[in-house]
Amino acid sequence: MxxxxxxxxxxxxxxxxxxxxxxxxxxxxxxxTTSLTRGPRNAWRSALGVETATLLFAAATxxxxxxxxxxxxxxxxxxxxxxxxxxxxxxxxxLHLRPNAEEHSAPAQVSWRRAYARGFVLGAANPKVILFFxxxxxxxxxxxxxxxxxxLVLGLMFTAIGLVCDLFYCLAAGGVSRLVGSRLSGHRxxxxxxxxxxxxxxxxxxxxxxxxx
Numbered sequence: 001m002x003x004x005x006x007x008x009x010x011x012x013x014x015x016x017x018x019x020x021x022x023x024x025x026x027x028x029x030x031x032x033t034t035s036l037t038r039g040p041r042n043a044w045r046s047a048l049g050v051e052t053a054t055l056l057f058a059a060a061t062x063x064x065x066x067x068x069x070x071x072x073x074x075x076x077x078x079x080x081x082x083x084x085x086x087x088x089x090x091x092x093x094x095l096h097l098r099p100n101a102e103e104h105s106a107p108a109q110v111s112w113r114r115a116y117a118r119g120f121v122l123g124a125a126n127p128k129v130i131l132f133f134x135x136x137x138x139x140x141x142x143x144x145x146x147x148x149x150x151x152l153v154l155g156l157m158f159t160a161i162g163l164v165c166d167l168f169y170c171l172a173a174g175g176v177s178r179l180v181g182s183r184l185s186g187h188r189x190x191x192x193x194x195x196x197x198x199x200x201x202x203x204x205x206x207x208x209x210x211x212x213x
Contacts, residue, residue: 005140005150010157013140017158021165026201027122031166032173033197034115040174042115047166049119051159054129058155061133062148083125084202090121091198122198125205 005013027050035043123129133155141150 005142005153009140013154014157014161016136017161018165021158021162026197026204027166028169029200030122030197031119032169035170035173036177038110038115039177040170042110043170043173044167045112045115046119046122047163047170049116049121050123050166051163052116053120053123054162055155055159056124057129057133058137058159059152061130061137062151062155064148080205083121084206086121087125087198087202087205090118091195091202094195094198095192122201125201 031043031047031050034046133151137151137154137158138147140154141147
C-alpha cells in the first residue's frame with residue numbers, strides 16, 4: 001500500500017491519526033470561531049493554511065530537517081519566539097478590529113490570501129509539531145527500508161486526515177451558526193474568540209521545549 005508500510009500498520013496509523021486530529025486544540029478553536037463569526041468559507045481557507053504548514057513540517061521531518069530544528073537551540077528558539085510574537089500581534093490586532101454595521105446581518109468575508117495566511121501562521125508557528133512528528137511517525141516505519149519515503153507518505157496521510165477533520169469542524173460550526181441565526185456572528189464575546197485562540201496558541205507554543213532526538 002505504501003513504501004515499506006503494511007496495510008495493517010497503515011490502518012492503525014490512520015485510526016491513531018484520526019483520534020489525534022479530532023482532539024480539540026488551539027487550531028480547532030480558531031477554525032470553529034472563524035466559522036461561527038466569519039462563515040465556513042473563511043474557515044476552510046484557514047484550514048488549508050493550517051494543513052499546508054503541517055505538510056511542510058512532515059516533509060522537513062522526512063528530509064531530516066526536523067532533527068536539525070529540534071536539536072539546534074538557535075533554530076528551535078528562533079522558530080518558537082518569532083511564531084509566539086506574531087501570534088500575539090495577531091491577537092492584539094483582532095481585539096482592536098471593530099465590527100461594521102453589516103456584521104449583524106452576514107459574516108464578514110476576507111480574501112482567500114488573508115484567510116489562508118492566518119491558518120498557515122497558526123500551523124507554522126508551533127514547533128511542537130516537529131517534536132510530535134519525530135516521536136509519532138517513526139513508530140510506523142519499517143527499519144529494514146529507507147525511512148524518508150515512509151515518513152513522507154505517513155506525513156501526507158496525517159495531513160489529509162487532519163484536513164478532513166478540520167473541514168468537519170468548520171462545517172459543524174457553520175451549521176450551528178445558520179441554526180442560531182445572524183445574532184451569533186455579532187456577539188461580542190464570540191467576536192473576541194479568534195483573538196483568544198491566537199493568545200492560546202501563542203501560550204501553547206511558548207511552552208515547547210527541546211527534547212533529545
